[in-house]
Amino acid sequence: MGNDSLDLRANKIRLGIVLLIALVPFPIIQIFHSSLYFESEVSPYLLFHNIAESFSIFVSMSIFGVGWFSYAQSKDRHTLFIGTVFLGIALMDMMHMLAYAGMPDFVTSNSPNKSTQFWIIVRFYAAASFCVSAFLPNENNTGRLRWIFLVFPILVSLISFVAITFYPNLVPITFSATEGLTPFKRNSEFLVIALLISATIAYWFRVKKYGWNSNKYFLYAFVFSILSEAVFAVYTTVFDIYNILGHIYKIISFYLIYKGVFISSINKPYKQLLDTNDRLKDEILEHGRVRHDLAQSLSEKEALIREIYHRSNNTLQVIGSLIFLQAETYPENPSVRLMAERTQDRIQAISLVHRLLFAERDLSSISVRKYVSELANYVLQTNKEASRNVNLVVDVEDRKILMDIAIPIGLVLSEFLSNTMKYAFRDSSSGNIFISFIEDPKGRYILNYSDDGVGMPEDYDFKNSSSLGIQLVRGVSEVQLAGKISFRTGPKFHCVIDFPRDIYKKRV
Structure with a gap:
C-alpha cells in the first residue's frame, strides 16, 4: 500500500511538471509582450x-x-x-x-x-x-x-x-x-x-x-x-x-x-x-550449473560403485583363499578338498562378474560372450590335466546382460563345467563341450549346455537328487531366474534352461 501511494504521488508530480512546462510560454509572452508579441x-x-x-x-x-x-x-x-x-x-x-x-x-x-x-x-x-x-x-x-x-x-x-x-x-x-x-x-x-x-x-x-x-x-x-x-x-x-x-x-x-x-x-x-531472453539465459546458466553438479555427482557415484565392485571382487578372492587354506589343514580328507575347490569355483563365477563390471563403462551389465568365455577358460585352466584334450565350443550372442542374470548363469555353468571335467571324460582321453546362449523371438533367454561324456544314468531323478550341485542348479534356474530347466539322462549330458529376459530391471 505504501509503494502504491509513493507511485501515485510521483506520477502526480510528473504530470504537474509537464503542465508547468507547457504553461511557461504564456507568462513569458505576457511579461515580454512588447518584445515577443507579433502578428505575421x-x-x-x-x-x-x-x-x-x-x-x-x-x-x-x-x-x-x-x-x-x-x-x-x-x-x-x-x-x-x-x-x-x-x-x-x-x-x-x-x-x-x-x-x-x-x-x-x-x-x-x-x-x-x-x-x-x-x-x-x-x-x-x-x-x-x-x-x-x-x-x-x-x-x-x-x-x-x-x-x-x-x-x-x-x-x-x-x-x-x-x-x-x-x-x-x-x-x-x-x-x-x-x-x-x-x-x-x-x-x-x-x-x-x-x-x-x-x-x-x-x-x-x-x-x-x-x-x-x-x-x-x-x-x-x-x-x-x-x-x-x-x-x-x-x-x-x-x-x-x-x-x-x-x-x-x-x-x-x-x-x-x-x-x-x-x-x-x-x-x-x-x-x-x-526480458524473456534474459530469463532464458539465467535458466540456461542455472541448468548448466545443475547439469555440472549432476555430472559431478554421477561421476562420484560411478567411482564409488566401481570401488564397491573392486572391493567385492577382492573380498570374494580373500574368502576363496581362506576356504582353500582351511581345506589344506585336512590333507587326508579328499572330500574336504573337493568341497573347497567347488566352493572356490562358485566364488570365482561371482567374482568374475564384479571384475568385468569394474572394467566396463556400463556399471549394471556385462558382455555375456566375454563372461562365458572367461569363466569356461578359468575352469579349464583349473583342471589342466583333465581338460588337456577337451574341445570347448562357445556359441554365445554378443549382447549385454544384467549382473542379476550373469551371476546365476555363472554359477550354473561353473557347476556344469566342474562336473564335466571331473566325471564326464574319465574313461576317454578327449571330449567336447558345447555352450550356447541365445534370445528367442518370444523375448526369452535360452541357455544350452551339453557334453559328449558318460552322461547320467537313465533312471536318475534330478528333481529328488541329493547332490548339492544339482540342487544349486535347479534352485538358481527356477528361483533366481524364474525359468524352466530340463535335463537329458543317458549318455551325452544335455541341459536346457529357458527363462524370461525382463525378470530384472536395470538399477545403476
Whole structure:
C-alpha cells in the first residue's frame, strides 16, 4: 500500500511538471509582450501553417501505420483503435489545410469558415475518440473489430468532406469576416477542452490497470492538447503568436501520442522479448550449473560403485583363499578338498562378474560372450590335466546382460563345467563341450549346455537328487531366474534352461 501511494504521488508530480512546462510560454509572452508579441504576414504564416499541418498529418499517418500493422503481433486493441482514429485525424487535417484561405481552392472556394469547420470537426472527433479509447482494454480476441475501427474514421471523414464542401449550410458558421470567431466556434472549442479533460481523468484511472509507462505519454499529450484548444478558443487573429503557439502544442501532443503508441506496440513487445531472453539465459546458466553438479555427482557415484565392485571382487578372492587354506589343514580328507575347490569355483563365477563390471563403462551389465568365455577358460585352466584334450565350443550372442542374470548363469555353468571335467571324460582321453546362449523371438533367454561324456544314468531323478550341485542348479534356474530347466539322462549330458529376459530391471 505504501509503494502504491509513493507511485501515485510521483506520477502526480510528473504530470504537474509537464503542465508547468507547457504553461511557461504564456507568462513569458505576457511579461515580454512588447518584445515577443507579433502578428505575421499572410504568406509567412501560410507557409508555417502548411508545415505544421503537414507534420501533424505525417505523424498521424505514422501512428496509424504503427497501430495497424503491428496489430498482428501485438493484438493490442487500444493501440489499434488509436491508430485508426489518427487515420481519420490525418484525413480531416489534410482537408483543413487544403481548405485554408490562401491555398488553391479545394473543390469549392476556400475560406476561413470552411477551414475552421474542418478544424472543429476533427478536434471534436479526436477528443471524443480519446475519451472512448481510455475504456478499451489492451487485450483482444477477435479480428472483426480491426475492420470496424478502420471503416469508422474513413466514414466520418467522408461525411465531413461532403457536408462542408457541398452542403455548407448544414454546418454552423465558425468564422465571420465581420465578427471573427463565432460563438459556436468558441463554445465548440470549450466542449473539446471538456472532452480532453475527461479523457485525461479517464486515462489517469487507466494507469491503475495498465501501468504508468504505457499511459504517461497520452496524459502528457492531453495537457498540450488542452492548452492548444484553449489558445484556439480565445485568439483574436489567426496570424498572431498565440495561434502559432497553439499549432506548436498540437505538434507536441501528436508526437507524444506517437511515442506512446510506438512504446505500446513496438518497444513493449521487444522489451518483453529481451526480458524473456534474459530469463532464458539465467535458466540456461542455472541448468548448466545443475547439469555440472549432476555430472559431478554421477561421476562420484560411478567411482564409488566401481570401488564397491573392486572391493567385492577382492573380498570374494580373500574368502576363496581362506576356504582353500582351511581345506589344506585336512590333507587326508579328499572330500574336504573337493568341497573347497567347488566352493572356490562358485566364488570365482561371482567374482568374475564384479571384475568385468569394474572394467566396463556400463556399471549394471556385462558382455555375456566375454563372461562365458572367461569363466569356461578359468575352469579349464583349473583342471589342466583333465581338460588337456577337451574341445570347448562357445556359441554365445554378443549382447549385454544384467549382473542379476550373469551371476546365476555363472554359477550354473561353473557347476556344469566342474562336473564335466571331473566325471564326464574319465574313461576317454578327449571330449567336447558345447555352450550356447541365445534370445528367442518370444523375448526369452535360452541357455544350452551339453557334453559328449558318460552322461547320467537313465533312471536318475534330478528333481529328488541329493547332490548339492544339482540342487544349486535347479534352485538358481527356477528361483533366481524364474525359468524352466530340463535335463537329458543317458549318455551325452544335455541341459536346457529357458527363462524370461525382463525378470530384472536395470538399477545403476
